[in-house]
Amino acid sequence: xxxxxxxxxxxxxxxxxxxxxxxxxxxxxxxxxxxxxxxxxxxxxxxxxxxxxxxxxxxxxxxxxxxxxxxxxxxxxxxxxxxxxxxxxxxxxxxxxxxxxxxxxxxxxxxxxxxxxxxxxxxxxxxxxxxxxxxxxxxxxxxxxxxx
Numbered sequence: 001x002x003x004x005x006x007x008x009x010x011x012x013x014x015x016x017x018x019x020x021x022x023x024x025x026x027x028x029x030x031x032x033x034x035x036x037x038x039x040x041x042x043x044x045x046x047x048x049x050x051x052x053x054x055x056x057x058x059x060x061x062x063x064x065x066x067x068x069x070x071x072x073x074x075x076x077x078x079x080x081x082x083x084x085x086x087x088x089x090x091x092x093x094x095x096x097x098x099x100x101x102x103x104x105x106x107x108x109x110x111x112x113x114x115x116x117x118x119x120x121x122x123x124x125x126x127x128x129x130x131x132x133x134x135x136x137x138x139x140x141x142x143x144x145x146x147x148x
Contacts, residue, residue: 001064001124002071002079012126014074016142019124022067027147029056029121033087034114042105045092050115052085060085060121091136122146 007015034051052060064083072078092101126142 001083002068004076012141015071015126016144018067018070018074019126019142019144022063022070023124023144023146025147026059026063029060029146030054031056031060031085031119031121032114033117033119036089036108036111036115037086038092038105038108042109045101045105047091048089048104048108049086050089052087053114054118056121057085 004015031052031054034053037049037051038045039047039049061083064085068079068083092104123146124144125140128139128141130137130139
């Protein structure tokens with residue numbers, strides 16, 4: 001929902017509290033995937049992603065906006081970009097072979113249809129990304145369980 005950059009350990013508890021406030025009382029969120037896309041654009045592709053839609057999409061967007069405002073009220077930088085609900089599929093390496101990149105971009109362009117994979121969101125997680133020579137790994141720092 002939001003990239004935070006470097007955060008201090010004491011902020012982890014604050015962030016979990018803000019997530020709890022923003023999503024308090026929420027039931028499971030039912031979503032589905034839509035189209036494939038590229039961030040930021042096809043000329044400088046960095047990330048392959050899949051859009052989100054579904055029954056509770058407007059609720060997710062509302063809660064994300066509420067969380068964004070709570071975080072700004074507590075000293076975190078406000079995100080100036082419009083929130084685009086998505087699932088990151090992978091990062092596109094800078095040293096990718098041109099023909100492989102062209103095939104990927106053509107596939108994304110040609111498959112302009114909704115993937116329509118349905119799923120439910122059961123928890124909101126605060127994640128940490130760790131970069132090393134092998135790539136990126138992710139670690140869950142805290143999680144808020146949505147009601148069943």
